[in-house]
Amino acid sequence: MSTTGRTTNAPARHFERATVAHAAGMATALRIVCGCCEASGYAILSAALRQGPPEAVTDHFRAGGWTVGATPADDRCPACRRNTSTRNRMKGQTMAAAKPRKAAATAKALAVRTTAAAAAAPAPTEAPTTAPQADPPPAMDREDRRIITEKLDDVYGDRGYRGSWTDTTLARDLNVPRAWVSEVREAFFGPEGSNPLLDEYTAEKEGFDRLHSGFMAARKAHCEEHDRLLKMAMDLSRKADDIARIGKRIERELG
Incomplete structure (x- = not known):
């Protein structure tokens, strides 16, 4: 992704500070973590990055092949970025080739049902009104199942999803219906379970809410x-002024 494609109105991202080995010693760097495979990348905090605009760090990571998303969960390392691009291209080509076959099969099935219904129906006394028919929902084919399975291999662990992944986020990443992801995951991987990152966030937020x-x-x-x-201090001040006035009056009148 080139830096020229950056949205200038997007808020600047903030990255975690870390200390890494650099040259003959240690140096302070900013760390980015892949939201898919959790690989790390570092940007040494040079004078140019320290004095540059906030987006200079984002440009540095992008120049190294990273995809810098709006949130840490959307960040992708160069390897995952290439894998996703390859899968999406193959999926797009396969789906594009399959659409004419599916459309033809659907049209043929509708024609057969319409002909059978017309033959079985009694002769109408007046012109019938044909109700519009909704298009059938998309069906998952073998290539769709393979792509979803490969993605689940990357993001699903022994007890559930890793990182910030869920059925919903995976379906959004592959641009497929969520029901497809749930079906493949239930059949070959196991229950969706709880997400460790979301569990940690929920626990931390609940603790913060209690303290707040x-x-x-x-x-x-x-x-x-x-x-x-x-209010009590103001009342005492007024009473002190009243007592002082009475004392001065006593001094004037009684000597």
């Missing part, structure tokens, strides 16, 4: 106590 709720409750109580003490 406790903080907001304590903050509210603190603010209410502060307002109460401030």
Whole structure:
């Protein structure tokens, strides 16, 4: 992917800092992780990257063959990027070749059903109204099943999906119906199960929400106590002024 295809209005991505071996010592670098195979890439924080615009780091990774997505789950290393491109090209060619055959078979089946229905129906007394028929849903063929299986080999582990993958994200990546992915996964790999990354995110978010709720409750109580003490201080100040005025009056009148 060339840097000229970058969307200028897209928010700058932030990458994890890491310390890596460089030259004769260690250096600070920014790390990118492939959302498919979890391979890592690094960009040494040189003076040019430190002083350059935020998108300079993204351009650096793209120049190295990486696909930098909108989120870390969309990042792809050069190897996965090539594999995905090859699979999608082969899938597109296969599906394009299969569409005429499927369309012809569907048209023939509809013609046979229409002819049989016309022969069995009694002669109408008036012109019948033909109801429109919906197109049949797409059917998964052998090539579709092979492509989905290969992708599942890459992203499905012993107990479920790895990384941020689910049936939904895999179907979106291959541009196929989710039901196809679920069917192949259930038949050859096992249950969808829980996703470790999503489980970690859910646990972390729940813990944060509890801490945040406790903080907001304590903050509210603190603010209410502060307002109460401030009002009390203002009342005491007014009373002190009243007492001071009475004292001065006593000094004037009674000496």
